[in-house]
Amino acid sequence: MRHLLQQEAGNELPAAWCNSSATMTSLMEAVSFVTPLLENFFISTVASTLKGQVDFPLAQRCREFMHEEANHSRLHNKFNASVLEHLGKTPAALRWVQQLLTGSRKHLPLSARLLLVAVLEHITGILSKAYLATESQWQFHSAFAKQLFGWHAREELAHRAVAFDLCLSKGAFGGFTRALAMLGVLFVGSLYLLTAVPWILYRKTGRSLSRTLVLLARFIASAGARLHCMSILRQLFMFARPSYHPDQLVDLVHVGRADETK
Ligand SMILES: [Fe+2]
Numbered sequence: 001m002r003h004l005l006q007q008e009a010g011n012e013l014p015a016a017w018c019n020s021s022a023t024m025t026s027l028m029e030a031v032s033f034v035t036p037l038l039e040n041f042f043i044s045t046v047a048s049t050l051k052g053q054v055d056f057p058l059a060q061r062c063r064e065f066m067h068e069e070a071n072h073s074r075l076h077n078k079f080n081a082s083v084l085e086h087l088g089k090t091p092a093a094l095r096w097v098q099q100l101l102t103g104s105r106k107h108l109p110l111s112a113r114l115l116l117v118a119v120l121e122h123i124t125g126i127l128s129k130a131y132l133a134t135e136s137q138w139q140f141h142s143a144f145a146k147q148l149f150g151w152h153a154r155e156e157l158a159h160r161a162v163a164f165d166l167c168l169s170k171g172a173f174g175g176f177t178r179a180l181a182m183l184g185v186l187f188v189g190s191l192y193l194l195t196a197v198p199w200i201l202y203r204k205t206g207r208s209l210s211r212t213l214v215l216l217a218r219f220i221a222s223a224g225a226r227l228h229c230m231s232i233l234r235q236l237f238m239f240a241r242p243s244y245h246p247d248q249l250v251d252l253v254h255v256g257r258a259d260e261t262k
């Protein structure tokens with residue numbers, strides 16, 4: 001990822017740079033827009049926790065975690081600037097997410113914020129693993145985006161164990177609370193995507209409502225046939241099991257780390 005920090009994202013980004021699909025591109029752009037906000041929340045929560053007492057090996061893993069998240073944010077901000085050249089402005093839904101995160105910082109205790117970080121990293125780990133399993137099938141018409149999403153997914157694989165261990169070190173949460181936290185995050189995340197993706201797509205289609213609706217309907221029909229919803233939900237709610245630990249679930253970490261050295 002270091003070499004990407006020196007590169008420009010370029011402003012020659014096609015409207016459908018991911019899989020030649022305007023809808024999938026809109027989804028990836030919505031994810032990229034929200035990423036720096038979330039990562040900022042992760043970094044500040046982990047940094048606040050490190051001010052207290054944390055075991056040395058875990059503290060070291062936390063510092064690597066923060067360093068990687070800071071680099072991800074820098075690169076996504078760079079990429080988002082290039083997306084904005086075409087889009088003009090960011091989706092309004094992004095401001096709601098920012099307000100929610102600011103409210104969490106102000107009103108939630110550190111242990112609850114750590115639980116949110118652990119939930120979000122669990123979801124990111126599942127998505128990253130799924131992406132890497134099908135990476136060769138993805139088509140990017142942007143070399144920067146291809147490297148950014150691939151590298152980000154590889155580094156994310158180890159994050160959920162760091163977030164989970166740190167969360168555990170500051171207090172255990174029962175299965176019900178963990179399930180509730182997962183439901184809350186999924187609700188807000190779905191609301192964000194259901195608002196931001198059509199908004200981005202609408203602008204990509206030259207503000208054509210009918211074209212936007214047709215593209216969305218086609219995308220939902222084709223994705224619905226391929227998505228294994230029950231398997232995804234099962235993986236997501238593994239987080240609520242008393243015996244859950246991310247180390248038992250991630251088996252691609254070493255593949256990712258090996259690639260990094262090439
Ligand atoms: Fe990240």
Ligand SMILES: [Fe+2]
Binds near residue numbers: 156
């Ligand atoms: Fe992460």
